[in-house]
Amino acid sequence: MIVTIQCFAQLARAAGGADHELTLDEGATAQEALRAFAEAASEETRVLLFTEAGELQPTILLFLDEEPLLFSEPAPMRERSTLFIATPIAGG
């Protein structure tokens, strides 16, 4: 199935754009999609997403088809699902 990873702000800049399509096996979870995306992405992207220990950075917000998603709770993706990943931003 084809799903979309949608990156926000700093993450989009590091990943070279906001939208990234992934082809995954049927029944793959959002967590697997995120790992697959990170493995294929730049080092800068991986550092924004995961700690050295491989844990998701605690400041990352995930939304699967607009609904909040906890990385600790595996959630299956569907064809054309969108996983939105937000890194924190501020003012200036």
Next chain:
Amino acid sequence: MTELPITPEPLNDEERATYEWQSWVPGFGEQGQERLKGASVLISRVGGLGSVVAYELAAAGVGKLILAHAGNVKHSDLNRQLLMTHSQLGKPRIESAVRRLEELNPHIELVPVAENISEENAERLVGEVDLIVDCAPLFEERFLMNREAVRQSKPMVECAMYDLEAQITTIIPGETPCLSCLFPEAPPAWKREFPVFGAVSGTVGCMAAMETIKLIAGLGETLASKLLTMNLRTMRFHSHRISRRTDCAICGA
């Protein structure tokens, strides 16, 4: 929506004339305007976001604005910090901000604070207002504002921008996620200076001003428990539902 404990202030004829067009808005009326006149708002930094927030709230007739911002006007401020002008380069930002706002609306109370939010002033400044708009660039300041907002049960409109993207939510202590629910710690890779256009900060700044007006007047629906993200490169807007963290160190949900 929970009504904020604001004492409405009666309008005079000049104010009725000044705010006539917005008083025609259904659900707002003269009563809404009296609530704006009786309200006080703290704006943490009047840079790219806060300049526009302050400008719109002053134009709308919010009775008292406390503006907190340190430092002097620099060239690199001028693409987005709309209260700063070339003629004020090298002079305190807060003076430039007040000068512009007084030109726009001389009938509201402006309280300039030539400091950024810190441990020394956060509790006092938050205690002096009905609600807060957080426009600060540093997460340390944002977390301080959030902590005080939660401690003192003051709503806080939280807005931010980066590149051609922006986000905004409205925090209502005890009801919605607080900033620490969203981000339990400062992000490791955030840089103080980043790419952005003034039109991006202006867009989300106007939205933050509108959220503030709605909270004060009890008008419409706010972004409580919703995070609105916008990408002005693609013109995609998303409203994401957000939840409180049961283990939040600040709001203890």
